[in-house]
Amino acid sequence: MSFTVYKSSAGSGKTFTLVKEYLKIALSSDDARNFRHILAITFTNKASADMKARIISALKDLSEPDSVKISTSNKTLVEVLLKELDIPAHVLQNRAEKTLVSILHHYSDFAIGTIDSFVHRVVRTFAHDLHLPVNFEIELD
Numbered sequence: 259m260s261f262t263v264y265k266s267s268a269g270s271g272k273t274f275t276l277v278k279e280y281l282k283i284a285l286s287s288d289d290a291r292n293f294r295h296i297l298a299i300t301f302t303n304k305a306s307a308d309m310k311a312r313i314i315s316a317l318k319d320l321s322e323p324d325s326v327k328i329s330t331s332n333k334t335l336v337e338v339l340l341k342e343l344d345i346p347a348h349v350l351q352n353r354a355e356k357t358l359v360s361i362l363h364h365y366s367d368f369a370i371g372t373i374d375s376f377v378h379r380v381v382r383t384f385a386h387d388l389h390l391p392v393n394f395e396i397e398l399d
Contacts, residue, residue: 273305277312278335280370281320281354282342290356291364298370310370314361320354 262279264272276298284293300306316335340350361368378396385392 273309273312274335276309277316278338280309280313281316281335281339284357285339285343285350285353288353288356290353290360291367293357293361294364294367294369296369297376299373299376300370301373303372306371306375310368313370314358317354317358317361321351321358323351 264275266272280293280296280298283296286292298309300309320336320339336350340347343350345353381388381390382394385394
């Protein structure tokens with residue numbers, strides 16, 4: 259397991275890189291539920307929603323028969339994934355299709371969220387150990 263941090267200025271392609279890395283991990287095996295082992299954390303709800311939407315859109319594009327022939331707007335993404343995963347186009351298409359269906363059927367396991375929501379989930383999990391009420395609420399002022 260590795261931990262990678264990407265830091266760069268606005269408009270430099272961070273989201274593309276994060277989506278590519280997410281897909282590379284999710285599509286690295288025939289296990290359509292491989293995405294359940296990935297945690298992506300962002301700063302804002304907008305960034306989280308954008309990343310989820312881009313991943314779903316990319317998987318939809320990749321799962322279409324003609325997309326892996328590198329004829330779509332995701333040309334660069336397709337080329338990069340085929341090269342980095344070192345798999346044939348039909349395997350990429352098949353894995354993308356199965357992963358998309360799996361994410362849509364198990365959307366709560368699609369772990370892309372904010373730092374706040376991640377910490378909240380961790381604290382809620384250990385509420386008893388932290389001597390907090392199990393149904394505690396966070397108030398923002």
